[in-house]
Amino acid sequence: AQKITQTQPGMFVQEKEAVTLDCTYDTSDPSYGLFWYKQPSSGEMIFLIYQGSYDQQNATEGRYSLNFQKARKSANLVISASQLGDSAMYFCAMRGDSGAGSYQLTFGKGTKLSVIP
Amino acid sequence: GAGVSQSPSNKVTEKGKDVELRCDPISGHTALYWYRQRLGQGLEFLIYFQGNSAPDKSGLPSDRFSAERTGESVSTLTIQRTQQEDSAVYLCASSPHYWLSEQYFGPGTRLTVT
Numbered sequence: 192a193q194k195i196t197q198t199q200p201g202m203f204v205q206e207k208e209a210v211t212l213d214c215t216y217d218t219s220d221p222s223y224g225l226f227w228y229k230q231p232s233s234g235e236m237i238f239l240i241y242q243g244s245y246d247q248q249n250a251t252e253g254r255y256s257l258n259f260q261k262a263r264k265s266a267n268l269v270i271s272a273s274q275l276g277d278s279a280m281y282f283c284a285m286r287g288d289s290g291a292g293s294y295q296l297t298f299g300k301g302t303k304l305s306v307i308p
Numbered sequence: 309g310a311g312v313s314q315s316p317s318n319k320v321t322e323k324g325k326d327v328e329l330r331c332d333p334i335s336g337h338t339a340l341y342w343y344r345q346r347l348g349q350g351l352e353f354l355i356y357f358q359g360n361s362a363p364d365k366s367g368l369p370s371d372r373f374s375a376e377r378t379g380e381s382v383s384t385l386t387i388q389r390t391q392q393e394d395s396a397v398y399l400c401a402s403s404p405h406y407w408l409s410e411q412y413f414g415p416g417t418r419l420t421v422t
Binding site: 228237 | 341343348349350352356399410411412416418
C-alpha cells in the first residue's frame with residue numbers, strides 16, 4: 192500500500208517570494224514515481240513535475256523544483272518567485288512500480304496555497 | 309491538440325436516479341482512469357482501463373458503480389440509484405500507456421445528489 196501525507200492544509204506566501212510545500216510518502220515498492228499537481232479553482236488537475244525514485248538529481252521545471260530526500264521519504268515542492276496565478280490547491284501523488292500501484296496515482300489531501308500581493 | 313474532455317460539467321440529480329458521466333480521452337491514449345474527489349479531499353482511484361478492458365475495478369465503491377470503454381476511446385461511468393454520499397467531482401485522466409508517468413486530467417464532472 193502507498194500513502195501520501197501533506198501536513199499543511201494551507202499556506203500563505205508573499206508575491207515574488209519562494210515557498211516550500213511539504214510531502215512525505217510511504218511505500219514498500221523498490222521503485223516509484225512522485226508527482227505534483229496543481230488544481231486551480233477551475234478544478235482541472237495540472238501536472239507540474241515528476242521525480243523517479245532512482246533519479247540522481249532533483250527534478251526541476253521552470254519555477255518548480257522537487258526537493259527529493261529518499262532516506263527521509265520526502266518530496267517537497269519548491270516554487271520560486273511566487274506569482275498571483277500560483278494560488279491554487281497543490282497535490283502530491285505517487286505511483287509504484289508493482290501491482291495496483293503501478294497505474295493508479297495515490298494522492299495526498301492537498302495544500303491550499305494563497306499568494307499575497 | 310485537444311485535451312481530455314468530460315461531460316456534463318455539472319450534474320444535479322435526485323437521490324435514487326441513475327447518472328452517466330462521459331470521458332473523451334486524448335486521441336491515441338490507450339490508458340484511461342477514473343478518480344473521485346470529495347469536497348476538500350484528494351483524489352480516490354476508481355477504475356482503470358487498458359484499451360477496452362478494465363484490469364482493476366477494485367476502487368469502485370459499490371456495485372452501484374460501473375464503467376465501460378468502447379473503441380479504445382470514450383468511457384462512461386454509470387452510477388445507479390445515486391446516494392447523497394456520491395456527491396463529488398468525478399475526474400477522468402488518460403495516458404499513452406499505463407506505465408508512463410504522467411496522467412492528463414480532464415476538467416471533471418461535478419455531481420450533486422439532492
